[in-house]
Structures are given as structure tokens and as C-alpha cells.
Amino acid sequence: MLFFSFFKTLIDHDVTVELKNDIQIRGILKSVDQYLNIKLEDISVVDELKYPHLSAVKNIFIRGSVVRYVHLPAAAVDIPLLEDATRREAANQAGKAK
Amino acid sequence: MSFFGFDTRKPAVTGAGFSQARDPFAGLSEQVDDGEALEFEDTYDGLGDQLDETDDVFNDDTFGDTSGITAAPVGKDFDFFGQTAKVANAIDEEHVRFNRQAPVARAAQPNIQPSAAASLAQVPVTTPSSYNYASASQKPARTGYEKYNQEPVAELQVDAALWGVAPKKQQPTQPAEVSAPTAAPSRKFMSVEEVEAQMRAQAKKPVQQAVPSPAPQLQPQTQSQPAFHYDQAYQYAQPTSLGPIPPEHARLGDQPVHPGQGHPIAILQRPHSKHATPPQHVPQPHAAPPVHPRQQPASHVPPTQILQNPNRLSGDATRIVNQPHGAPPVLPGHPGFPGHRPQGSFSRQPHLMGQTSQLPQMSEEEKAAFMEQEAKRAKRNHKIYLMSRDNGIMTPQDKNFVTRIQLQQLVAATGNPNEHGTDESLAEDFYYQVHSQIQGGQRQHPSQPLNNFAQTYLFQTGSRLGGPRRHNRGPENHMQRMEQQVQRAVEAAKNKPKNKQLVIEGSLGKISFSNAKTPKPLLNIKRNETAGEVHRPSSAHKHIQAPTGRDRKTELRSIEVVYSTLMEMEDHDRTMPPPPANDDDAEGRDRHIAWNMAAQELNKKLWKALRVHDEQANGGVHPFIALLSYSKGKKAMERIFRHTTTEQRATILTLIVVNLDNLDVVRGAQVTTGEIQLNAAMRENVELFSVAVMPTLFNFLNELELDLVAGVLGLVCDRNLDMIAKSRIGASMLTMILSRAESIKREGGGSEDAWRAWDAQYTQLFNLLEPSLPHMFPGTVNTGDDMYVWQLLALIGIGASAEQQQRLVLAVKDRVMDTVTLSKTLPRDLAHHRLGNVNLFMHSIGLDVELLQ
Numbered sequence: 001m002l003f004f005s006f007f008k009t010l011i012d013h014d015v016t017v018e019l020k021n022d023i024q025i026r027g028i029l030k031s032v033d034q035y036l037n038i039k040l041e042d043i044s045v046v047d048e049l050k051y052p053h054l055s056a057v058k059n060i061f062i063r064g065s066v067v068r069y070v071h072l073p074a075a076a077v078d079i080p081l082l083e084d085a086t087r088r089e090a091a092n093q094a095g096k097a098k
Numbered sequence: 099m100s101f102f103g104f105d106t107r108k109p110a111v112t113g114a115g116f117s118q119a120r121d122p123f124a125g126l127s128e129q130v131d132d133g134e135a136l137e138f139e140d141t142y143d144g145l146g147d148q149l150d151e152t153d154d155v156f157n158d159d160t161f162g163d164t165s166g167i168t169a170a171p172v173g174k175d176f177d178f179f180g181q182t183a184k185v186a187n188a189i190d191e192e193h194v195r196f197n198r199q200a201p202v203a204r205a206a207q208p209n210i211q212p213s214a215a216a217s218l219a220q221v222p223v224t225t226p227s228s229y230n231y232a233s234a235s236q237k238p239a240r241t242g243y244e245k246y247n248q249e250p251v252a253e254l255q256v257d258a259a260l261w262g263v264a265p266k267k268q269q270p271t272q273p274a275e276v277s278a279p280t281a282a283p284s285r286k287f288m289s290v291e292e293v294e295a296q297m298r299a300q301a302k303k304p305v306q307q308a309v310p311s312p313a314p315q316l317q318p319q320t321q322s323q324p325a326f327h328y329d330q331a332y333q334y335a336q337p338t339s340l341g342p343i344p345p346e347h348a349r350l351g352d353q354p355v356h357p358g359q360g361h362p363i364a365i366l367q368r369p370h371s372k373h374a375t376p377p378q379h380v381p382q383p384h385a386a387p388p389v390h391p392r393q394q395p396a397s398h399v400p401p402t403q404i405l406q407n408p409n410r411l412s413g414d415a416t417r418i419v420n421q422p423h424g425a426p427p428v429l430p431g432h433p434g435f436p437g438h439r440p441q442g443s444f445s446r447q448p449h450l451m452g453q454t455s456q457l458p459q460m461s462e463e464e465k466a467a468f469m470e471q472e473a474k475r476a477k478r479n480h481k482i483y484l485m486s487r488d489n490g491i492m493t494p495q496d497k498n499f500v501t502r503i504q505l506q507q508l509v510a511a512t513g514n515p516n517e518h519g520t521d522e523s524l525a526e527d528f529y530y531q532v533h534s535q536i537q538g539g540q541r542q543h544p545s546q547p548l549n550n551f552a553q554t555y556l557f558q559t560g561s562r563l564g565g566p567r568r569h570n571r572g573p574e575n576h577m578q579r580m581e582q583q584v585q586r587a588v589e590a591a592k593n594k595p596k597n598k599q600l601v602i603e604g605s606l607g608k609i610s611f612s613n614a615k616t617p618k619p620l621l622n623i624k625r626n627e628t629a630g631e632v633h634r635p636s637s638a639h640k641h642i643q644a645p646t647g648r649d650r651k652t653e654l655r656s657i658e659v660v661y662s663t664l665m666e667m668e669d670h671d672r673t674m675p676p677p678p679a680n681d682d683d684a685e686g687r688d689r690h691i692a693w694n695m696a697a698q699e700l701n702k703k704l705w706k707a708l709r710v711h712d713e714q715a716n717g718g719v720h721p722f723i724a725l726l727s728y729s730k731g732k733k734a735m736e737r738i739f740r741h742t743t744t745e746q747r748a749t750i751l752t753l754i755v756v757n758l759d760n761l762d763v764v765r766g767a768q769v770t771t772g773e774i775q776l777n778a779a780m781r782e783n784v785e786l787f788s789v790a791v792m793p794t795l796f797n798f799l800n801e802l803e804l805d806l807v808a809g810v811l812g813l814v815c816d817r818n819l820d821m822i823a824k825s826r827i828g829a830s831m832l833t834m835i836l837s838r839a840e841s842i843k844r845e846g847g848g849s850e851d852a853w854r855a856w857d858a859q860y861t862q863l864f865n866l867l868e869p870s871l872p873h874m875f876p877g878t879v880n881t882g883d884d885m886y887v888w889q890l891l892a893l894i895g896i897g898a899s900a901e902q903q904q905r906l907v908l909a910v911k912d913r914v915m916d917t918v919t920l921s922k923t924l925p926r927d928l929a930h931h932r933l934g935n936v937n938l939f940m941h942s943i944g945l946d947v948e949l950l951q
Binding site for chain 1: 507525526527528529530531532533534536537658661662665730733
């Protein structure tokens with residue numbers, strides 16, 4: 001749930017989603033679910049010349065399984081908090097494993 | 099499902115003109131599809147095989163061009179109209195002839211109608227939308243597209259060819275054959291199994307002749323062809339004045355079991371769409387037989403589907419209404435099947451029926467008005483249909499299910515409002531919960547305990563990447579405060595110029611002249627010395643930074659223990675019970691005591707994890723200082739201080755001061771007189787230390803009394819002061835200590851003894867520091883970024899005696915003059931900034947750079 005929790009805080013921020021087929025889509029993150037499916041608005045493809053078929057698309061829903069990377073807006077990430085959240089997550093997982 | 103890819107073609111089919119010609123064919127093709135789905139082999143009665151193909155020769159007569167016909171079925175474009183166009187003349191002639199001989203021609207139609215009916219029945223199931231569009235588009239048919247309306251006939255025939263049954267001139271045998279298939283449709287609606295059973299049972303006795311009925315609907319004249327109809331049908335038909343009615347009644351009579359099912363209606367309606375086709379059929383009444391095979395598939399359509407798409411039926415009905423010929427016949431039939439229609443369309447039916455039945459008796463005007471009305475109604479109904487096209491597709495259970503899923507996801511996405519801020523949601527969703535707290539996003543629960551967490555991270559200063567909020571607090575705040583303190587001290591010193599020694603002023607000026615001429619030799623000599631010194635510690639530092647694998651691991655692990663303990667403590671803080679209201683509140687007091695006990699346990703655990711009291715390994719670094727060499731160790735400092743007692747903090751401060759020259763950020767970050775050579779990692783380290791650790795220490799130091807401050811200064815003096823002074827962190831630490839003493843002095847704090855002790859310490863510091871003074875500046879004068887040195891110098895100058903100030907000036911005069919000289923070549927803002935830094939120092943000793951210029 002850490003990633004879900006994390007991405008929820010990025011809602012309404014500009015992110016770039018890199019898909020497994022190498023397409024990079026930049027847009028405003030509108031929603032994310034526990035599968036890390038992503039809904040972007042106001043999108044633009046980074047290499048538009050190469051992938052012109054998306055140039056008319058404004059909103060997009062991306063299945064989480066096809067996402068390779070999400071480029072984060074660094075300013076929107078609270079690093080110490082994220083570190084602690086990670087520790088908690090690790091502790092949770094360890095607790096569950098036992 | 100579709101062999102021919104009709105699905106993709108459908109939009110085109112719905113167009114006007116050509117589309118109308120194609121539409122019926124599309125319906126037929128759908129039939130084929132359905133037959134496939136229902137296992138055509140099982141339901142096919144082999145009628146096609148019985149067809150007499152001996153007269154295929156006459157196909158030319160029918161189609162005008164044999165080659166065209168054969169080609170059409172294979173291709174995907176099915177250009178029937180094109181084929182027909184070739185014989186347009188003939189068709190026109192036939193049209194005219196048809197108009198004249200209408201009665202006769204239509205009499206011949208019945209054969210075709212069944213097939214049409216079947217196809218119609220099919221359509222709803224497989225291609226609801228396309229069919230409806232077609233029907234909609236067919237409304238305007240009355241407005242000049244009659245010719246196109248007639249085309250479908252040709253298609254029907256071609257379609258027959260598709261099946262390879264080229265079925266002309268089988269009239270004699272048809273009636274019997276037709277009856278069987280038509281009967282099947284009605285039966286099959288019961289269920290596939292039932293249908294099959296019935297089929298087997300009844301196939302041999304094709305008594306019920308629904309087939310003929312569609313034909314009669316088309317034209318009143320059908321009555322003139324009793325040959326096709328069964329006696330029963332006629333009995334029903336004759337009482338009514340309209341031809342179409344009888345056939346339907348006949349159906350009712352024949353198959354009383356099925357009236358409740360919508361299928362008959364569908365079949366009945368179909369003919370109307372086709373009804374325009376008769377003209378072309380006239381020459382070839384035999385088109386019907388080939389169609390029969392298709393009828394069977396059609397008959398299998400489950401009744402429910404038809405019911406679920408009632409609008410299709412209504413659509414047909416509307417179309418029928420618009421078609422003068424077809425309308426009257428069909429409508430009368432509806433009353434017989436009240437249950438077939440959805441309420442919407444059904445309610446309309448009786449009305450239509452009543453009027454349509456009178457249609458023939460109406461005057462032209464009335465008719466026109468009526469038709470107009472009907473057209474409006476049809477339009478409206480079509481709209482309703484469009485909107486409710488998918489009515490009934492989902493059962494209430496389906497809807498509930500979907501709603502549940504949506505609710506679940508909603509809860510998952512936003513968190514259950516009930517458990518907001520609870521431990522579970524915190525455990526699962528920690529980052530989001532706290533982050534939104536910090537950002538102020540969710541204030542629904544302003545008083546919830548999460549605020550503790552928010553506080554923790556809100557004021558955390560460890561992250562340099564933090565957003566603007568962190569820039570406004572924490573380190574900046576601390577630096578500003580420190581600068582303000584320095585500034586205030588300098589101001590105070592300036593306001594009461596205790597040392598207005600013109601000598602110094604003069605000497606400064608003098609020295610500056612000479613220095614301006616020959617500054618280099620002096621610098622060169624010293625540079626060599628510093629260079630040698632610098633290298634040694636930096637190599638030693640390497641050792642610290644790259645501890646052996648085991649050490650590093652254990653150190654990192656103990657840092658993690660520190661962090662997890664800190665988190666436990668923060669969690670624990672959250673659950674702090676309210677202090678007992680009064681002495682009687684034993685329970686509350688107990689809880690409070692228990693809580694305090696737990697807190698102390700945690701504190702002990704933290705203290706142990708910090709390893710402050712661990713033995714220092716031989717020649718190594720103190721374990722705690724080692725922890726501080728890791729960035730996350732540095733970041734933990736502030737949180738550690740929040741959860742430790744004053745004594746513990748003092749211990750930590752002492753420990754740090756004692757090991758000041760062992761800190762990686764001091765040993766590894768020695769300034770040089772050349773360009774700054776620190777690598778990026780070390781620069782980052784220094785930055786992090788000054789941002790994460792220094793403010794914490796500064797805040798703590800500001801609470802200390804003078805004697806403790808003097809003690810700290812004494813500790814510093816015991817260390818390698820040169821090394822300390824030549825690092826940014828060390829210099830800042832000295833600044834901190836001195837500024838605290840200055841502020842105590844200004845506040846009038848500190849006892850006489852304490853001040854005496856302080857003065858002694860200060861003198862010792864000054865003596866130790868004097869040789870290092872000229873080498874404290876980072877880089878050359880061009881480098882800039884030496885503000886912290888000027889701050890330290892200023893504080894030293896404030897506390898210094900006149901004699902010490904003189905020595906101070908002598909020590910740094912080079913740098914002062916260089917900076918002043920340099921600032922003349924710099925842009926105004928930059929020059930102002932640099933001179934301001936220098937002035938910090940100059941003011942502290944009662945001077946100003948203005949005097950040098």
C-alpha cells in the first residue's frame with residue numbers, strides 16, 4: 001500500500017509516466033487505485049513525433065501493469081516522511097510475514 | 099459471429115438510398131449468423147436441398163446478369179444496387195407494370211415475405227443498433243426513395259444465391275415447405291430444447307401456416323390468393339375489412355401457445371420493411387424458398403432478448419406507420435399480442451391501431467394529418483428508443499453488484515471515513531495520511547492525534563529537497579537567527595566603540611597600501627603549509643567515510659534501530675493519555691504513569707541505540723560520531739533531541755564538541771586557500787550537517803548557561819583547533835558558542851565567576867586560533883562564500899581586547915584588503931554583499947570598510 005499511498009499524494013501534480021512500450025506520457029495525475037492504474041489528464045506525449053497517434057488524446061487511463069516508470073515531481077515528495085513510511089511498510093511486511 | 103464482417107459495414111448500411119437497399123440483406127446475413135450460433139446443422143431441415151434448381155437458367159431473367167450475381171455473394175461490398183442499376187430500365191418497366199398490376203404482383207409476394215419476416219425477427223437479436231438505424235433511415239422512404247425501397251428485392255434474391263440454392267420457380271412446392279419453417283420460429287421461442295423437440299414432433303405435420311400471414315399483411319390483395327393461406331387464417335381474416343389482419347389472427351389461432359412472446363410481432367413487422375420490394379419480385383415470386391433455411395435460425399431467437407429490446411419493435415412499428423401499405427396491416431395485429439411490447443411502445447399501440455384501422459376511410463387531408471401526427475409520434479418514440487436502447491440489460495442484482503464494487507473502490511481510494519486516522523489506516527496508508535496532514539489537505543479532523551506526526555515531519559529539517567514550506571522554517575530560520583544574533587552583537591559593539599584607536603585605523607590603511615603592492619609572497623609561503631595540512635586529514639577522512647564492511651553494516655543497522663525507536667516513541671506520544679484531572683482520578687493517573695514508564699523504556703532503548711556511552715574503539719571514532727557520519731544519522735538528530743532529556747542532550751552536545759575534529763564534516767572538509775576542492779559528496783555532507791544537526795545544537799546551546807558554554811568552549815580548545823577552524827562546520831560551531839556567550843552578556847546573565855572563566859577560555863581560544871585566522875577562509879578571495887568566517891571573526895572581535903583586536907586585524911588584513919579591492923571590480927550588488935560581509939567584522943571592532951577606500 002506504500003506506493004498507492006504515495007501516489008495518492010501526487011494527485012493533481014504533473015507526472016510523466018513511462019510505459020513498457022517506451023512511450024512517455026506527461027500529464028496531470030488525476031487518480032490512482034490500488035493496482036496503480038493511473039488516470040492522467042491534459043496529457044502530452046514526450047516524443048510526439050514518434051507517437052503521433054496519441055496527439056489527439058487529452059485524457060488517458062493507464063493500466064498499472066503497463067507502467068515502467070513514473071517520473072515524480074521532486075518538490076512534491078517529502079523525503080524524510082517517505083523514508084519513515086518505508087520503514088513502517090517494511091515493519092508491517094515483516095509483521096505480516098511472521 | 100459474422101462471417102462477412104457485416105458488423106463493420108453497418109454504419110454504411112444505415113445510409114439513405116443504397117442503405118435501404120442493403121438493409122434487408124444485412125438482416126438476412128444476421129440470420130445466417132444466428133443460425134450458426136444455434137448450430138445450423140441441427141436446425142436446418144434440408145429444405146434447401148429439396149429446391150428445384152433446374153430453372154436456374156432463368157436467373158438471368160431475374161437478375162439481368164448472371165456473372166454479376168455470382169460475384170456479388172462472394173465479395174464483401176455486395177453491390178447489388180450496381181447490379182440492379184444495369185437493369186434499371188427493366189426495373190423501371192417492372193415498376194410501372196407493378197403499379198398497374200399491383201394486385202397480382204403482390205399476390206406473388208407472399209413467398210418472399212416469410213423470409214423477410216424471419217430476417218426481421220433475427221435482426222433485433224444480433225444487430226439491434228444497425229437495424230434500428232436502418233429503420234430510422236427508412237422513414238423518409240416515402241419522400242422519394244421508393245425506388246430504393248424496391249431494391250431490396252433484388253438483394254433478397256442475390257442473397258438466396260449466396261446460399262447456393264438459387265431457388266427460382268419452386269412455387270408449387272413452396273407452400274408446404276414454407277409452412278414448416280415458419281411454424282418453427284414460434285415454437286422455438288419456448289427454449290432451444292423445447293423447440294427442437296417440437297420441431298421433431300411437428301416437422302412432419304406442418305399444419306400451422308404462419309408463413310402466408312406475413313404476406314397478407316403487406317397487401318389487402320393477399321386475400322385474393324387463398325392458395326397460400328390455411329382455412330383458419332381466412333376465417334379470421336374475412337370478418338375484417340383489412341387484409342393484413344386476418345393473417346395475424348390466423349397465427350393466433352394456429353399457435354395459441356405463443357402469443358405471449360414477442361416473436362410473432364417481430365415477424366409481422368419485418369414484412370413492412372420489405373414491403374416495398376414487391377415490384378421486383380413480381381417476376382420472380384420464387385425468391386421465397388431460398389430464404390427458408392434462414393428462417394429457422396431466426397426462429398431460435400430467445401424471447402427474452404426480443405423483450406429486452408422492445409424498442410426495436412417499436413421502431414419497426416413506427417416505420418410501418420409511415421409506410422402506407424404496411425402500416426395498416428401490422429397494427430391491427432398488435433392487439434392480439436399485448437404482452438409483447440414494453441409499456442412505452444405498447445401504450446402507443448392501441449391508439450395507433452384504432453386510427454390506422456380507420457385509415458382507409460379517412461379523407462386525404464385527414465390521412466395527411468394523421469400521418470404527420472404519426473410521424474411525430476414515431477420521431478418521439480425513436481428518441482425514446484435511442485435513449486432506452488439498452489434498457490433491461492442489467493438486472494437489479496447486476497446493478498447492486500456494480501454499486502458494491504464502486505463503493506468498495508471508493509472506500510479503498512479515499513479511506514473509510516470512520517477509520518480515518520486510526521492505526522490501521524495509518525499502518526497501511528501512512529505516507530498519504532501524514533502528507534495530507536502536513537499539506538493541510540484534509541482538515542476534517544483537526545484534533546486528531548495524527549497531528550503529532552505532522553509536526554514531526556512538518557518541522558523536520560533533514561530534507562534539502564523539501565518544498566518551500568521547509569525553506570521558511572528550520573535551517574533557514576536557524577541561520578537567520580544566528581545571523582541576527584551576530585548582527586545584534588556587532589551593532590552593539592559598534593554603538594559603543596570601546597576601541598577607537600586611530601592607530602589601528604591608520605595601520606590598516608598603511609598596511610593595505612603595502613599589501614596592495616606585494617600581497618603575493620606572503621600568501622605563497624602560507625599556501626604551501628596549508629596545502630600540506632589539508633591533504634593529510636582528507637586522506638584520514640577517507641578512512642572514516644569508508645569503514646570496513648562490518649562496521650558500516652552495524653552502524654547502519656543501529657541507525658535503523660534509532661529510527662524505529664523514534665517512530666515507536668512518536669507513536670507512543672500519540673497515545674499519551676490526558677493528564678489526570680485531579681488526584682482522585684486514580685485510573686487516569688495510573689494510565690499516565692504507565693504511559694510514562696513506557697516512554698522511559700523507549701527513551702532508554704533510544705539512548706542505547708545511540709551508543710553514546712559505548713566505548714570508543716582503539717584509535718577509531720566514537721560510535722555515536724560514526725552514526726553522525728551517515729546522512730540518515732544526521733537527519734535523525736533533530737528527532738533524537740525531541741525525545742531526549744536535557745541531560746542526554748547535553749551529553750550529546752558534549753560528545754559532538756569533544757569529537758569535533760573527528761567529525762567527517764570537519765576532517766574531510768578543510769578549507770584550502772586555493773579553489774574549493776571538496777567533492778560533491780562532502781559538500782552535500784557539510785550542507786546536510788549544517789542543515790540537520792547545527793540548528794538542533796544551536797537551539798540547545800541557546801538554552802545553556804554561561805558556565806556550560808564556557809565548558810564547551812574549553813572542550814573545543816582541547817581539540818585540534820586549527821582543523822576545527824578551517825572547516826565550515828567547526829567555524830560555525832565556534833560562532834555558535836561565541837554568539838551564545840555574547841547574547842548572555844547582552845542579557846546581563848552569568849555570574850562574575852562564570853565570566854572570569856569565560857574570559858580565560860576566550861583568551862586561550864584566541865591564542866590557539868590566531869595562527870589559523872588567515873587560513874580559515876575557503877578558497878581564494880574570488881571564491882566568495884566566506885560569510886561564515888566573517889561572522890566568526892566578528893564574534894571574536896567583539897569579545898577581544900584592544901590588543902587582541904590588533905592581532906586579529908593583522909591576521910586577516912590581507913583578506914580584508916583583497917576583498918575590498920575585488921569588490922571594486924564586482925557588480926554593484928555582489929560588491930555590496932561582499933563588503934557587507936567584511937563590514938560584519940569591521941564593525942565588530944569599530945571600523946568600516948569605508949575607511950579603507
